[in-house]
Amino acid sequence: MFQKSLQRSLVLSFAPPALAMLLLFGCDEKGGDGPPLVSNGPDTLAPSVPQNVAANTFSNTRIDVSWSPSTDNVGVDGYRVYRNDAAVGVTAVTTYADTGLSAGTSYSYRVSAFDAAGNESERSGQATATTSAGNVYLVGPNRAYTSIQQVVGLLIPGDLVLVDGGNTYSGGVIFSRAGSAAQPITIRGVKVSGNRPVIDGGTDVVEFNMNHYVFESFEIRNAGFRGLYHHANDITIRDCIVHDCPHGILGADQGSGSLTVEYCEVYSCGEGTGRHQLYIATNEDDYPGSVFRLQYCYIHDSNGGNNVKSRAERNEIYYNWLEAPYYHNLELLGPDPAGGVAEETAREDSDVVGNVLIARRYSRNVRIGGDGTGQSNGRYRFMNNTFIHYSSNPRSHIFPHFGVESVEMHNNIFYITSYYVLDDSEANWVFGRRVSGSNNWVHTGAGFPPEWTGTLTGSDPGLVDMAGNLLRPATGSPVIDAGTLTTTSPDGSPFPNPLLTPGYHPPEAVLIPVGTAEVRPLVGIIDIGAFEFQ
Structure with missing residues (x-):
């Protein structure tokens, strides 16, 4: 087995006046103690280069920079932040607020790590952000604007709305003035003592009917119908918690284009068979080529419907933890002709990489193709996911239903103790059955496609604690x-434009802060499943 890493787990420091001795223990590939490594000289090893550097616009004068922690043989002492290749600050934590900037200006950032001996790593890759060019509106109980509704009619491209956390605001908010691709309008909750602002109630708690918005750091709850409702293009929903809404997040058949949902938690939404935690569509006539991207999210414990149902032209489902839907974790289908988009307008494809999908109730984990309305006739790709099926009546992990062109599956864990990984008994293959797969792990009690190669079977995939x-x-x-x-x-x-190599681990049944997704290391041969052994 390839040794994944050398972990120095214990450092003992002896202190004669003229000599410091460090005793470091290694770790072999089986996790046991390796031979001790003894250093009789000074520390000359620099920390690892900071990874996952992100720059996010906070206001017209501030950009927040974040990154993943570095490691060091003795210990990381701090980080140096570079703006446009000039050092601007030092911090002991993995975030930095760069203030006093010019409005409407682009800045690039790199970060290095250093230790107490003065060893400094190479600088990280570059992250870039642009300060807001427009107006800044402050909303809160003690501000000039006490409700979000008071500012929605004032907004122009580049504007920023900062809403004080620790307070509850009335729902029924409609954003009906457009930003632009270069200068979206940003609506941001400002956490107070860790508490997001809450927007509560209304038929739709928040609605976007114009393009180019970023909406982040809110709690959305108690909708009469829809928590977050969009029929617009280029919408980003980030760092939000959505719960107790019949539809949690809904993208309409008409008027909807590209949507990104990231670092969000959605739970206790859905109702019956037709309302879902996330229900997304894109209008292939108005916005051809649109993409629904779901990444770094925790979607769980629905009250009804599916965790994620999408009719988007392209779905990119990357690095999420999906658990305990009422029906399916994923339902990736074609457009509903009743919504005004003809089934044959485009082919709907889905790239599903690096996720955990746990089914606890219903017999199917994922349905693809169609639901009796629109068919996708699409291409589907599943790579490095961990599928777990605990249903008392498991039938399949992946269920091609109605029109499907192809399915490919690589490096997935499929834990299902009976029946099938893939059940195509109700599929209408566009060109005849087209299936491929490689290096998947499957429980010995389950059937799997004969087209696969390199399949591993067993009774236990060897996870820490399923x-x-x-x-x-x-x-x-x-x-x-x-x-x-x-x-x-x-x-x-x-498959068109696949994500070839998974770059991150999914969150582990928890909402994680923006920019903290754990980098998936790739040393030697990639592991099967959503996580890499470390």
């Missing part, structure tokens, strides 16, 4: 170093 939702590979797991990055689509159906 019952406790600790789904990383444990020492000695058969999925370690068992994946492949050489993947093949079914003949005649190459």
